[in-house]
Amino acid sequence: SDETDWEMTDxxxxxxxxxxxxxxxxxxxxxxxxxKSTLVNRILGRREAVVEDIPGVxxxxxxxxxxxxxxxxxxxxxxxxxxxxxGLQQAVAxxxxxxxxxxxxxxxxxxxxxxxxxxxxxxxxxxxRSKTPVILAANKIDSERAEAEAAALWSLGLGEPYPVSAAHxxxxxxxxxVILDVLPETPRESTSFGGPRRVALVGKxxxxKSxxxxKLAGSTRSVVHNVAGTTVDPVDELVEIDGKTWLFVDTAGxxxxxxxxxxxxxxxxxxTRAALDTAEVAILLIDASEPITEQDLRVLSMVVxxxxxxxxxxxxxxxxxxxxxxxxxxxxxxxxxxxxxxRRVNISASTGRSVQKLVPAIEGAxxxxxxxxxxxxxxxxxxxxxxxxxxxxxxxxxPRVMFATQAAxxxxxxxxxxxxxxEAGYRRFLERRLREEFNFDGSPVRINVRVRD
Ligand code: GDP
Ligand code: GDP
Numbered sequence: 361s362d363e364t365d366w367e368m369t370d371x372x373x374x375x376x377x378x379x380x381x382x383x384x385x386x387x388x389x390x391x392x393x394x395x396k397s398t399l400v401n402r403i404l405g406r407r408e409a410v411v412e413d414i415p416g417v418x419x420x421x422x423x424x425x426x427x428x429x430x431x432x433x434x435x436x437x438x439x440x441x442x443x444x445x446x447g448l449q450q451a452v453a454x455x456x457x458x459x460x461x462x463x464x465x466x467x468x469x470x471x472x473x474x475x476x477x478x479x480x481x482x483x484x485x486x487x488x489r490s491k492t493p494v495i496l497a498a499n500k501i502d503s504e505r506a507e508a509e510a511a512a513l514w515s516l517g518l519g520e521p522y523p524v525s526a527a528h529x530x531x532x533x534x535x536x537x538v539i540l541d542v543l544p545e546t547p548r549e550s551t552s553f554g555g556p557r558r559v560a561l562v563g564k565x566x567x568x569k570s571x572x573x574x575k576l577a578g579s580t581r582s583v584v585h586n587v588a589g590t591t592v593d594p595v596d597e598l599v600e601i602d603g604k605t606w607l608f609v610d611t612a613g614x615x616x617x618x619x620x621x622x623x624x625x626x627x628x629x630x631x632t633r634a635a636l637d638t639a640e641v642a643i644l645l646i647d648a649s650e651p652i653t654e655q656d657l658r659v660l661s662m663v664v665x666x667x668x669x670x671x672x673x674x675x676x677x678x679x680x681x682x683x684x685x686x687x688x689x690x691x692x693x694x695x696x697x698x699x700x701x702x703r704r705v706n707i708s709a710s711t712g713r714s715v716q717k718l719v720p721a722i723e724g725a726x727x728x729x730x731x732x733x734x735x736x737x738x739x740x741x742x743x744x745x746x747x748x749x750x751x752x753x754x755x756x757x758x759p760r761v762m763f764a765t766q767a768a769x770x771x772x773x774x775x776x777x778x779x780x781x782x783e784a785g786y787r788r789f790l791e792r793r794l795r796e797e798f799n800f801d802g803s804p805v806r807i808n809v810r811v812r813d
Contacts, residue, residue: 387459390469391479395499399526400437456486465543472498472509484516493542556605560635563645564655568675571709610635641669649679669725670702678708703802725802773806
């Protein structure tokens with residue numbers, strides 16, 4: 361729908377507008393079958409949220425919004441991530457690395473009835489050097505009698521094992537209390553560790569993602585694990601372009617051309633979502649030589665939903681003639697109307713044409729994504745706009761917009777305090793004017809309306 365960037369918000373019980381501020385992230389890691397998704401469901405307060413209709417792919421999402429004791433946070437279920445070709449142990453260690461890089465707290469789940477396996481020990485080794493707090497959950501402790509089994513997990517060197525039965529709920533409240541004790545109130549700023557900015561290359565199969573990565577990386581491509589204090593996941597790739605380093609996230613599938621199950625669109629979409637979770641800006645590739653398809657639009661929706669900055673690269677421009685160009689313009693008007701703010705670049709990954717234009721495009725998009733408008737300036741502008749074009753009457757009453765503030769960046773998120781409902785058309789008008797005034801090219805903008813009763 362055309363409403364995506366306009367979220368009419370609900371409010372959390374404490375009056376905080378949901379979506380106004382980014383939430384801290386809790387990552388659940390551990391090897392398969394220890395009960396990660398059961399624990400996630402327990403945290404979310406429900407029994408069956410897991411979709412198991414496709415063999416080998418058991419999750420339809422990897423992150424969920426949760427709350428406990430009045431605090432909101434995001435839970436990331438790493439169980440949905442692909443076990444890597446390199447083997448289970450490495451895949452689980454990679455999950456842990458990624459969690460250390462992106463989460464604000466981590467829960468390592470171990471099956472206490474089995475005890476610490478070699479994989480558990482490998483992942484514990486990774487997590488022991490984590491600056492992010494780690495809680496050790498000793499799962500499947502279904503009875504008091506079994507609690508001795510939890511104590512054996514002290515051997516992992518991650519401190520006290522917290523006994524829990526994710527399936528039955530035993531100990532879950534205590535575990536959540538411990539988690540909230542270590543989970544910060546606000547998420548860390550992603551550049552606070554000074555690492556390179558993170559880019560996801562997304563698009564349907566065969567649009568040229570691998571070709572573009574190869575072209576950008578040239579012969580200098582390398583997989584580096586430790587740079588400037590940043591932990592880099594083995595599936596990520598650092599690419600230097602014109603002296604500046606970028607982190608291309610989750611490139612494993614692109615490099616190795618894993619075609620096993622990856623032809624499955626559902627599976628590819630999991631991968632895209634995981635990449636978007638980690639990235640700050642997405643380059644969405646569209647094959648300019650062919651009509652824009654539903655599949656392109658589905659990937660676009662995922663980017664929009666993720667709130668990441670966006671650059672659209674129309675690839676295979678070498679195959680575009682005048683006729684096609686004319687058609688494409690019409691398709692863009694029709695299909696991409698929901699993202700008029702996205703930056704667009706026409707490239708050819710195979711010839712290298714205009715590929716260098718991507719860098720200023722992603723830099724500009726990130727600048728918009730990071731932008732913060734001071735409250736005073738925002739309200740001066742708002743007052744003028746509203747005086748010139750007041751909101752339409754509703755039920756004979758004129759809603760008043762009293763005050764606005766930018767509650768968050770990445771993406772820029774505004775909260776408007778009003779005395780009545782603002783129609784969708786008027787909200788879109790305000791977004792348009794806001795974009796004209798402050799320039800958020802390349803970034804989504806969220807505007808939440810809070811109606812005072
Ligand atoms: P994941 O692969 O780590 O996400 O594990 P799942 O959540 O899918 O759980 C794997 C299996 O362990 C399932 O059969 C669950 O029902 C079972 N399980 C999960 N938690 C518990 C628990 O606390 N007690 C017992 N007895 N079984 C559990
Ligand atoms: P991916 O599945 O998105 O990683 O796509 P690939 O990079 O594997 O490219 C799919 C096919 O499109 C390959 O045969 C590429 O050679 C071809 N291709 C990629 N970029 C271009 C381009 O700019 N022009 C042309 N003509 N072909 C391209």
